[in-house]
Amino acid sequence: MTHLTLNVNGSAHTLDLEPDMPLLYALRNHLGLNGAKYGCGLGQCGACTVLVNDKPVFSCLTPCAGMEGKRIRTVESLGTAEEPGELQQSFIDSQAAQCGYCIAGMLMRAQALLERNPHPDEETIRAHMATNLCRCGTHLRIVEAISRIARREVSHEQQ
Incomplete structure (x- = not known):
């Protein structure tokens, strides 16, 4: 030890x-x-x-x-069940979790992308997230959840 x-x-x-x-x-x-x-x-x-x-x-x-x-x-650094962080809330809103087993890893990989590139396009999101697997097949919802954050940040900056 x-x-x-x-x-x-x-x-x-x-x-x-x-x-x-x-x-x-x-x-x-x-x-x-x-x-x-x-x-x-x-x-x-x-x-x-x-x-x-x-x-x-x-x-x-x-x-x-x-x-x-x-x-x-x-993932515990992003928020709590009572007060989810923005990315976590987007996953909830997009119903990106089915069984939920992969979601913590998906959230952390997505967080890394959004911190490096706040406005990724769908192709970039798909390429970045390809490393993490979801056996339930909610990949499209996961991409949508990340895209929502990217679009929201763009719309906030344009205001």
């Missing part, structure tokens, strides 16, 4: 962890942040996606040892 300090959602957490422990396990089992899900364990589905220094990463493949000094953000 090693003392590792992880900066998660703006707070520092010093934990005793095996350095090779996947970040996903530290988030879920040690910090109680259960938004990111274990899907495939191979970095192929995206259910475990979190942001590290504003870039989406598969937390199931990311060892904790390399995370010290980096900013880690999970």
